[in-house]
Amino acid sequence: MSDLFQKIRENKGPLGKWANKAEGYFVFPELKGKISNLMEFNGNEVVMWSVNDYLGLANDxxxxxxxxxxxxxxxxxxxxxxxxxxxxTSYHLEFESKLAEFVGKEKALLLNFGYQGILSVIDALVNKNDVIVYDRDSHACIIDGVRLHMGKRFAFKNNDIESIEMNLKRANKIVEKTGGGILVISEGVFGMRGQQGILKEIVALKKKYDFKFLIDDAHGFGTLGDIGNGAGFEQGCQDGVDVYFATFT
Ligand SMILES: Cc1ncc(COP(=O)(O)O)c(C=O)c1O
Structure with a gap:
């Protein structure tokens, strides 16, 4: 299967060539059984790595x-x-107000999906005069959100403070001309390798550069911070995070 995965990634062959092979495996896998770390797939009991139930709340x-x-x-x-x-409903409003308090922010907004959620948050925050500076190892939903952006965007090397600063300088030159702002995007915890984003170091750069900071803490919310309130609290820099995005995993 990993050969097939590689070919699909390289996109070799006519459009749609791999569709019937991917369906039911990489996309729309049919799972059976209770949400758990062991589930049934293709008639076998398999170890489940991909369901969003890190905290085991699904069966609580x-x-x-x-x-x-x-x-x-x-x-x-x-x-x-x-x-x-x-x-x-009043329940949405009450829940949002509790969430906002929990993550130390003024307001919270509930969205239906993580993937489309971050996409629309990025789109809502910037216009063509603004520049996005983002971690190049970000989750696909951030990359897709950034691709919607009509202005300039610069990717920095994963968690590399020199690369971040170099790209902030490039961004600065542009916004000086356009009159826009800079949005820096990183993650609280990178899902593929599990390392935290260097949020504290990025926030510290605010002393030198003018930018807003958006983090996607899909993997840190509920797991980091004294009470599960996320990577910003874990690193003691939540105040410097302007927009905090998280999913319920
Ligand atoms: C960092 C990050 N943001 C957003 C998402 C999307 O969340 P959902 O799968 O709930 O749409 C994921 C999913 O893994 C993610 O890793």
Whole structure:
């Protein structure tokens, strides 16, 4: 399978050539059984590395009971529409206010998906006059979000402070002309290798450069910080993180 994976990545062959091979394996794998570290795939029991249940909350008795009680009271059709139309409830607002407090920020906004969430956050934060400076080992959703950007973007070497600073200098030259701002993007914890982003060092660069800092802490939220409030708290620099993004894994 790893040969096939390589070929798919290299994109050799006509468009769609690998589609039937990828489907059911790399994409849309059909899993059976309870969410767990052992699940059934293609008739075999396999070790599951990819479900989003690091904290083991999926089968937590208290969480399951809470789910049951909520369904009993409201049904699963609630709240009857997309959030912008008819889906806003006091529960969303209450939850957002608790989340904001938990991560030490003024406001929080709940989004439906991690992947599309960060994509739209990046898109909402910048316009063509702005420059994005981002870690080149960022998760695909950040890369895709950055690709939507109409202005300049510079990738820095993973966690490399010299490369960050060099790219901040390049970005500075551009925004001096466009009148825009600089958005730096990194991750709290890089999902592939598990190392933390050098958030503290990046925040320290704010003394020399004017930029806003967005982190995607999909893997640090719930696992780092004294109470699980993330990599910014773990490194003692959450105040310097302007936009904190996280997913519930
Ligand atoms: C850093 C990061 N951000 C966002 C996501 C996307 O989250 P979701 O899979 O919930 O859409 C992931 C998924 O692994 C991720 O690693």
């Amino acid at each position: 008795k208290e969480v399951l009971q809470f789910d049951k009680d909520a369904i009993k009271e409201y049904g699963i059709a609630y709240p009857m529409g997309g959030r912008m139309m008819t889906g806003e």
